[in-house]
Amino acid sequence: MTLLAPAVAPGRAAGMRRVNPVAKLAASLLLAGVLVLSIDWVSAAVALACESVLFLFAGVSLRTLVLRTVPIWLAAPAAGVTTLLYGQASGQEYWAFGLIHVTDGSIALAVATALRILAIGLPAVVLFITVDPTDxxxxxxxxxxxxxxxxxxxxxxxxLVGLFLEDWRALELARRARGVADGSRLRRFAGQAFALLVLSIRRGSKLATAMEARGFGAPGERTWARPSAFGAREWALVAAGVLVAVLATTVSVLTGSWNFVLG
Known part of the structure; x- marks a missing residue:
């Protein structure tokens, strides 16, 4: 099992699983590229609202969605609080202590930062948990x-990522059985990490030799066992990403909230 192993619900998820991963990558990068052009809460909120509706058609179970997006839900408020305390001070000041200044400007910037992380990170996770690495x-x-x-x-x-995780658990059990894991936790982690590094280098060298022997590095055009098509389903996903990006930008500009980062 790898970090990109598909984790989707049956039925509706089959359609999303069949979408070419290149289309998912293009939609995620397009949406992220537009959202990072401005630091305002309106465009991020509009994009997040549209994405929430589209999530219903992704076929991903609520439990899977919550478990896979935990880092994003933790990172968004953490970044927001940091920006709130140390962001650019402007407008009315509500609280100050040393380098900390909570003002109207820092509050708006904190909200925009948190929403932007959610609007960029959530769709990326939802799209890529349905991706098979080979596809x-x-x-x-x-x-x-x-x-x-x-x-x-x-x-x-x-x-090999999943195999490395298994190696880490095997090393931990082996070292514990030999009595070398009774010291401090930091020393145990350092020794085990070095052992895994050595094991990874050896396995990588063997894998590279095996792939070379099987002609993976040979010159010329390579054939593929499974064709990868890019059709109407993929263009529809890219169009949905474009539509969300355009709608978020338009609403932000019309409300006067658009704040171009390079301006």
Missing amino acids: LADGLGQVLRLPARFVLGGLAGLR
Whole structure:
């Protein structure tokens, strides 16, 4: 099992699972690229509201969505609080202590920052928890025409993530059985991390040799076992991303909230 293993509910999820991962990547990057152009809460709130509606059609169970997005839900308020305390001071000041200044400007900036993290991070997670690493590699190699050597090397590395987690647990049990895990936790972690590093280098070298022996690094055009198509379903997903980005930008501009970061 890898970090990108699909985790979707049956039925409606089948449609999202069949969407080419390149389209999911394009929609996420497009939406994120537009949202980072401005620091205002209106565009982020509009985008987040539209995304919440689209999440209902993603086929991802609520439990899976909550578990996979926990880091984002923790990062958003943390960034908001930091911005609230140390953001640019402007307008009326409500509280000050040393370098801390809570003002109208810092409050607005904190809200915009928290909403923006949610609006960018949540759709990325929802889209990519339905992605199979092999399908992603097929799309990168066939649709985007990226070098096959780079794509297959990345896929092989990604496939080893789950194996490294198993190695970490095996090393922990082995060291505990030998009585070398009775010291301080920091020293135990450092020794185990070094052992995993050595094991990873050895396994990576063996994998690279095996892939070279099987012709993965050979020159010429590579064939693919499974075709990767980019059709109407994929264009519809990209169009949805464009629509959300345009709507968020339009509402922000019309309400006078648009704050171009390079301006």
